[in-house]
Amino acid sequence: MQYFIDSANAAVIAALCRDFPVAGVTTNPTIIAREKGDFRTVLLAVRKAVGDRLLHAQVTAETAEGMCADARDLRALAGEPFAVKIPVTREGLRAIPMLKAEGFTVTATAVFSPTQAMLAAEAGADYAAPYINRFDTVCGDGIRLVNDIALLYAQNGYATKILAASFKNAMQIAEVMAAGAQSVTLAPDLFDGMLSHPMTDLAMDAFRRDWAGVYGDASVQDLLRE
Numbered sequence: 363m364q365y366f367i368d369s370a371n372a373a374v375i376a377a378l379c380r381d382f383p384v385a386g387v388t389t390n391p392t393i394i395a396r397e398k399g400d401f402r403t404v405l406l407a408v409r410k411a412v413g414d415r416l417l418h419a420q421v422t423a424e425t426a427e428g429m430c431a432d433a434r435d436l437r438a439l440a441g442e443p444f445a446v447k448i449p450v451t452r453e454g455l456r457a458i459p460m461l462k463a464e465g466f467t468v469t470a471t472a473v474f475s476p477t478q479a480m481l482a483a484e485a486g487a488d489y490a491a492p493y494i495n496r497f498d499t500v501c502g503d504g505i506r507l508v509n510d511i512a513l514l515y516a517q518n519g520y521a522t523k524i525l526a527a528s529f530k531n532a533m534q535i536a537e538v539m540a541a542g543a544q545s546v547t548l549a550p551d552l553f554d555g556m557l558s559h560p561m562t563d564l565a566m567d568a569f570r571r572d573w574a575g576v577y578g579d580a581s582v583q584d585l586l587r588e
């Protein structure tokens with residue numbers, strides 16, 4: 363399972379990369395714009411924070427040729443390892459094989475149907491990104507979508523990975539992982555949401571209390587080195 367940070371905030375990315383087993387970062391035009399900075403500066407700060415993990419950036423051009431030009435310039439600025447995000451429009455579908463021929467890692471994004479995911483895979487995308495919460499919001503079933511895509515990819519022998527995106531809680535993340543997603547991209551606060559559990563906190567409290575009842579303030583180090 364690969365975990366990506368869905369953010370362009372360098373400080374937040376650096377902190378999460380320090381503590382969690384992170385595969386990289388995903389951005390999109392909305393996420394970049396949220397930083398309200400000079401675009402080059404924002405992207406370079408993200409690269410510095412994410413280090414040699416995979417950095418995704420999205421094109422804004424809407425023709426295949428324009429997408430390829432955006433991809434080249436984004437990769438030249440951001441450096442490798444780099445993945446270009448291409449929306450699953452008709453022009454996007456045309457751009458994917460062109461970008462693969464130039465050696466790009468390609469993520470087909472804004473996927474809301476199994477047919478879009480299938481077309482992206484046949485065109486050669488390395489990742490396909492279904493948007494779970496946005497789909498659920500309009501009475502779709504994001505988990506079922508991932509399940510269907512996973513089944514279809516397996517049936518057709520596609521190597522395209524499912525990069526599930528757009529979550530509002532840890533339960534959705536657990537469900538897409540069980541449904542067959544090989545990677546997820548998460549808003550920063552969801553990393554703690556995946557990890558924290560009140561029963562873990564209670565267990566920690568009991569460990570501290572029981573230990574202190576016998577050994578007081580002494581630590582393992584204190585006792586082994588005395």
Ligand code: E4P
Binds near residue numbers: 368388393491493527
């Ligand atoms: C992924 O590529 C998208 O940027 C993202 O996951 C969308 O998430 P949102 O619906 O929380 O904005």
